[in-house]
Amino acid sequence: MNKLKKLWNIERNWQLIFPLLGTVVLAYASYKLTAAFFKDVHVLLTILLSCVIFYTLLKLTLFIFKKLESKWEVTYRWELISIFLVFASTGSSSIFVSRPIIKLMGITKENLNPFIYWVLYIIIGFIFYQILLVFIGWLFGQFNFFWNFEKKMLRRIGFKRFIE
Template identity: 70%
Template sequence: MKKFKEHWEIKHNWQLFLPFLGLTALGYSSYKLANMLIKDVNSILLVLLSAVIFMALLKFILFIFGKLEKKWEVAYKWELISIFLVFATTGSSSLFVSRPLIKLMGVSKDNLPTFAYWLLYIIIGFVFYQILLVFIGWLFGQFKFFWDFEKKMLRKIGFKRFLD
C-alpha cells in the first residue's frame, strides 16, 4: 500500500477514495462490456471475459495517464483519476439532463425530422455538458483545471470574444 501511495502521490487517506472509485467504475464497465459481447452464457466465462477486458482497459488508461500527466500539468498524479472521473460523470450526466429537457419542450422524433431532432439533442447536450463539466469538476476539487479547460475549448469553437 505504501508503494501505491507513493506512486500516485497520495498524502491523505481520503485521496484513496479516488483510485477505489476509478477501479470500481472500470470493473463495472468491463462487466457491462463483457455482458454485451456474450449474452446468455456461462457466468464463469462472463467473469473471465470481464477480467480480461478490465486488465486491457486498465493498461490502456495507465498508458493515457502517462501521456496526459505531462500535458495537463497536474500537481499530483491522483488528480488525473479525479479528472477522468469528472469527464466520465459529466458525459453521462449531460445525457440524463438533455433527454428530459427535450421531452419537456415537447420535441420528439415523431414531430421533428430525425436529423433536426438529433441536432437539437446534440446542441442541448453540448450546452449542458459545458455547465456540468465545471460544476462536477468543482465537486471533485478540480474547478481551476476544468474552468481553464472550458475557456480553452470555447475559444477553439469561436467564443473568444465572450471570454476576454
C-alpha cells in the same frame, strides 16, 4: 498501501478514494462491456472475460495517464483519476439532464424530422455538458482544471470575445 500512496502521490488518506473509485468504475465498465458483447455466455466465462477486459482497459488507462500527466500539468497523479471520473460522469449526466429538457421544450421524434431532432438533441446535450463539466469538476475538487479546459474549448469553437 504505502507503495500505492507513493505511486499516486497520495499525501492524505481521503485521496485514496480516487484510485479505489477509479478501479471500481473500471471493473463495472469491464463487466458491462462483457455483458453487452457476450450475452449468452456462462457466468464463469463472463467473469473471466470481464477480468481480461479489465486488465486491458487498466493497461490502456495507465498508458494514457503517462501521456496526459505532463500535458495537463497536474500536481498529483491521483488528480488524473479524478479528472477521468469527472469526464465519465459528466457525459452520462448530460444525457440525463438534456433528455427531460428536450421533452419540456416539446421536441420529440414524432413531431420533428429525425435528423433535426438528433441535431437539436446533440446541441442541447453539448450545452449541458459544458455546464455540468465545470460543476462536477468543482465537486471533485478540479474546478480550476475544468474552468481552464472550458475556456480553451470555447476559444477553439469561436467564442473568444465572451471569455476574455
